[in-house]
Amino acid sequence: MSMPDQGDSISIPSRAVLQQTVATRMDLGKSFGLVLCDVDRFRLINYSFGRAFADRVLRQVAQVLRDALGAQSSIGRWGGPEFLCVVDDADEIDSLVEKLRLRIERLVILSKTSRIHITASFGVASFPEDGNGATELLNAVEAALYHAKGSGRNRAVRASIVQRRVLGMGAALETALHEQRIIAAYQPIINLKTGEVVAEEALARMVLPNGKILAAEEFIEVAQHLQLTYKIDQSVIRATLNRCIESQKGSAPHIHFVNISADLLRHPEAIYELLALVRKYSETCHNQGDTRRSLVLELTERELFGDSKHAREMLLSFVEAGLQLALDDFGHGYSSFQYLADLPFSFVKLEGSLISRIKEPTVRTIIQGVQRIAEELQLITLAEGIETADTAAIIKDLGIDWAQGYLYGRACIDHPPVSR
Numbered sequence: 001m002s003m004p005d006q007g008d009s010i011s012i013p014s015r016a017v018l019q020q021t022v023a024t025r026m027d028l029g030k031s032f033g034l035v036l037c038d039v040d041r042f043r044l045i046n047y048s049f050g051r052a053f054a055d056r057v058l059r060q061v062a063q064v065l066r067d068a069l070g071a072q073s074s075i076g077r078w079g080g081p082e083f084l085c086v087v088d089d090a091d092e093i094d095s096l097v098e099k100l101r102l103r104i105e106r107l108v109i110l111s112k113t114s115r116i117h118i119t120a121s122f123g124v125a126s127f128p129e130d131g132n133g134a135t136e137l138l139n140a141v142e143a144a145l146y147h148a149k150g151s152g153r154n155r156a157v158r159a160s161i162v163q164r165r166v167l168g169m170g171a172a173l174e175t176a177l178h179e180q181r182i183i184a185a186y187q188p189i190i191n192l193k194t195g196e197v198v199a200e201e202a203l204a205r206m207v208l209p210n211g212k213i214l215a216a217e218e219f220i221e222v223a224q225h226l227q228l229t230y231k232i233d234q235s236v237i238r239a240t241l242n243r244c245i246e247s248q249k250g251s252a253p254h255i256h257f258v259n260i261s262a263d264l265l266r267h268p269e270a271i272y273e274l275l276a277l278v279r280k281y282s283e284t285c286h287n288q289g290d291t292r293r294s295l296v297l298e299l300t301e302r303e304l305f306g307d308s309k310h311a312r313e314m315l316l317s318f319v320e321a322g323l324q325l326a327l328d329d330f331g332h333g334y335s336s337f338q339y340l341a342d343l344p345f346s347f348v349k350l351e352g353s354l355i356s357r358i359k360e361p362t363v364r365t366i367i368q369g370v371q372r373i374a375e376e377l378q379l380i381t382l383a384e385g386i387e388t389a390d391t392a393a394i395i396k397d398l399g400i401d402w403a404q405g406y407l408y409g410r411a412c413i414d415h416p417p418v419s420r
Helices: 015-028 042-049 051-069 093-105 134-150 159-178 220-225 229-247 268-285 308-320 336-342 361-376 389-397
Strands: 032-039 074-079 082-087 108-110 115-117 120-127 156-158 182-191 197-207 213-215 256-259 295-300 324-330 347-350 380-383
Touching: 015 074, 015 082, 015 134, 032 042, 032 051, 032 093, 032 134, 042 051, 042 361, 051 074, 051 082, 051 093, 051 108, 093 120, 093 156, 120 134, 120 159, 134 156, 134 159, 134 220, 156 159, 159 197, 159 220, 159 229, 182 229, 197 229, 220 229, 229 256, 229 268, 229 295, 268 308, 295 308, 295 347, 308 324, 347 361, 361 380
Parallel strands: 120 156, 197 256, 256 295, 295 324, 324 347, 347 380
Antiparallel strands: 032 082, 032 120, 074 082, 108 115, 182 197, 197 213
């Protein structure tokens, strides 16, 4: 694996070459391991420090992988900040990956103004235990990596653990959908200028037969594997539309945010069904004499990536029916500004991991820039993950319009939030 000069991009085996390597190793019939390594929060690094610095991060991570795994292993770029490693010694792979994780965690990369510490997440799979075909094995290691990142980052997860979880949770999820035990919990959103609750976000919850309630992060990954997220979207939107009507009878907020997935956009029949419900309830949901539209669909960049034309067509049908759009997790991806240009968003939600670094001068400068652009585009900005009064004070001073987070209240079921 040749390493490039300081100013060049990474030049190591491509995804296609790695796929062929995995297939060839399988044909030999001998056991081997796969390690999929992903630099945590790489998009934020790229956004904050630029491509040249981000490439330097990738080069140093690649060097760590090469030094630790040696010439007998195949290492290459899998996509973005991901590296796939084909490892001979499957028996020692867990201890090897832990050494890799620690070495990367100890890396210190100097920018012009800062010392940057990075971490990485790992998916781990073995042949033949985790897959008999190349596609099956690669899907298994990708699922393990996704689980590692979703459960907190800077950790390694075995594919076999994820597969057992999918089987068990998958059965529970399908039963819950059939028995209508996917419900919504609501978290308050406040206006930073007035301190009043102006909206709420509907978050999916699963009620188990014993009454225990699971948060979305405990089952949404399985739903994605089984392509059931669109059904969860449907359940939460239905519940929110009903709550929209109820909000007219009391003092609950009149704007309701609901997350939707790319999976929903791939099911036209589900969209048509929801549009019929939206049209049925839209007149009731509007305040008399108030032109605000009360239901807002949230999408992240990852839901739009690679299929923005189709997404635009589907989303415009919701906008035409009287809904608004919010771009969620703004600051997490590469193309967020492009989507603001291409789609009729009304809200921009700033990602919680970006807000958690609000005391860093560079991050404050980025958020100030986003706020100025939002003002020019007449968009409402909303900061997620507000947990302390200090953070709230800073984002208020930066001009951010709305906020949500534990400081203002956790998501509750059937308990409308109260203005602070």
